[in-house]
Amino acid sequence: MQAADHTSPTSSWQREWRRGQVRARPRTRHKYAIKHQCSYCSKSSDSALPCCPICKSVRYCNKECQKADYAARHKQDCAEFADPPFTTDFLTVPIENQKYPRNPIIGQDHEEGVGVWVSIRTSQNCELQLLANPKRFTKDSKAKLPGDPGITREDLAKYKAHASNLLTLQVLVQNRRKDGEKALVFGAQSRVISYGNTMDELMRGKTSVLVESVTDFKIEQDTYAVIPVARDPWDKKPRLFIKNFNGTELHANDPLPPAVKNADRGIVELAQGEYVILQMQYRVGDGVTIAKDMQALHLLQALTIPVVQPLPESAPEERLAHLLDIEFTREQRQEDADPLGIRVAFDQDVIQEYFRDYVDHGERAYIASHYGPKGLELWEMRVQEMERKGRAKLEELIQAGGNVPGLIAYMRSAGMNDEAFLLENALRDSEQRMLLPS
Numbered sequence: 001m002q003a004a005d006h007t008s009p010t011s012s013w014q015r016e017w018r019r020g021q022v023r024a025r026p027r028t029r030h031k032y033a034i035k036h037q038c039s040y041c042s043k044s045s046d047s048a049l050p051c052c053p054i055c056k057s058v059r060y061c062n063k064e065c066q067k068a069d070y071a072a073r074h075k076q077d078c079a080e081f082a083d084p085p086f087t088t089d090f091l092t093v094p095i096e097n098q099k100y101p102r103n104p105i106i107g108q109d110h111e112e113g114v115g116v117w118v119s120i121r122t123s124q125n126c127e128l129q130l131l132a133n134p135k136r137f138t139k140d141s142k143a144k145l146p147g148d149p150g151i152t153r154e155d156l157a158k159y160k161a162h163a164s165n166l167l168t169l170q171v172l173v174q175n176r177r178k179d180g181e182k183a184l185v186f187g188a189q190s191r192v193i194s195y196g197n198t199m200d201e202l203m204r205g206k207t208s209v210l211v212e213s214v215t216d217f218k219i220e221q222d223t224y225a226v227i228p229v230a231r232d233p234w235d236k237k238p239r240l241f242i243k244n245f246n247g248t249e250l251h252a253n254d255p256l257p258p259a260v261k262n263a264d265r266g267i268v269e270l271a272q273g274e275y276v277i278l279q280m281q282y283r284v285g286d287g288v289t290i291a292k293d294m295q296a297l298h299l300l301q302a303l304t305i306p307v308v309q310p311l312p313e314s315a316p317e318e319r320l321a322h323l324l325d326i327e328f329t330r331e332q333r334q335e336d337a338d339p340l341g342i343r344v345a346f347d348q349d350v351i352q353e354y355f356r357d358y359v360d361h362g363e364r365a366y367i368a369s370h371y372g373p374k375g376l377e378l379w380e381m382r383v384q385e386m387e388r389k390g391r392a393k394l395e396e397l398i399q400a401g402g403n404v405p406g407l408i409a410y411m412r413s414a415g416m417n418d419e420a421f422l423l424e425n426a427l428r429d430s431e432q433r434m435l436l437p438s
């Protein structure tokens with residue numbers, strides 16, 4: 001299947017182009033280079049090259065190159081799931097001037113011919129994601145998320161909706177079964193599992209509503225927390241979307257391929273060679289002690305995702321419906337029960353290395369090594385713009401006679417850390433200016 005062509009005149013990148021503000025498009029250039037370069041002899045071709053039909057992670061100019069590579073190296077790599085299929089939605093190698101890949105693999109495993117790769121999806125400040133955007137709420141007290149009946153202040157507090165608490169992972173599942181059987185993936189039934197005896201840390205700062213969704217199991221003396229895909233409190237759906245099916249990036253309102261059995265719950269049927277990329281969120285953080293991606297990942301040891309072999313087409317409808325309804329967590333409350341599904345252990349060394357610049361040298365150093373010089377330039381422009389907005393907001397508040405320290409305290413308690421930080425800085429600046437002789 002070819003990648004969808006999104007070049008309608010209204011597409012956002014074309015509008016950017018017209019405004020003369022085109023940003024570097026390293027992903028697009030990388031995609032071109034990879035599709036046109038032989039994985040064996042490294043020669044480039046004008047046309048896109050055919051790929052290995054089993055794994056889609058390598059490309060060849062011709063049968064000779066394919067055969068030579070297969071004998072020398074690829075036979076083993078393909079069978080051992082050495083590399084995920086190539087797609088720019090799952091960039092596992094650094095590109096251009098960047099030191100780190102956009103989507104580092106923090107865990108990989110395979111079972112009975114089905115492979116799972118787990119990658120992080122971070123924001124530039126490495127903060128966990130929010131359930132609801134606070135700016136929408138302050139702008140309009142009747143703010144709505146798509147399909148919402150409406151959000152109340154009570155809801156926002158109950159769900160800590162403004163706090164950085166959602167860990168966002170990208171999970172790629174590929175069927176490389178040699179017997180040609182299909183595989184059925186249950187995205188919304190995936191879980192992340194903590195290290196032993198981290199429950200107290202995980203529960204700190206969470207409201208009772210949030211605690212309910214977490215289950216646990218015991219192995220010997222250790223208790224492990226099992227955290228499901230977060231549910232959106234307003235539409236009750238799992239915080240999940242199918243980002244890419246077999247090389248085609250899926251956008252909202254795009255027609256779904258027939259392989260997608262249930263988009264809300266991330267149930268996807270994979271034929272041989274096919275893969276899916278799911279983006280899912282897990283409520284690991286609390287916005288205070290666990291507010292950054294690395295803090296959340298530090299507490300987690302693995303992700304599980306159920307993948308089953310679907311019943312034959314001739315199976316009665318009810319049986320198939322029953323299969324789709326299987327509740328994989330029921331047994332997990334029992335002591336000594338192993339979590340079901342493919343279990344992908346996280347590599348803490350990879351995680352630590354990925355965030356090292358942020359931890360050791362701060363956000364600026366992290367942006368430089370992860371987004372390159374162009375990314376750093378854009379980041380600096382954005383920081384200046386945010387500081388300007390912070391000052392404007394402060395002036396507005398002072399003129400309206402608002403309680404600025406009170407608002408900062410509210411923002412902190414609601415998890416609006418960036419906004420609070422900017423306002424605090426603007427306040428400190430203005431106080432310093434007043435102390436200086438004019």
Ligand SMILES: [Zn+2]
Nearest residue numbers: 038041061065
């Ligand atoms: Zn070649």
Ligand SMILES: [Zn+2]
Nearest residue numbers: 052054055078
């Ligand atoms: Zn292969």
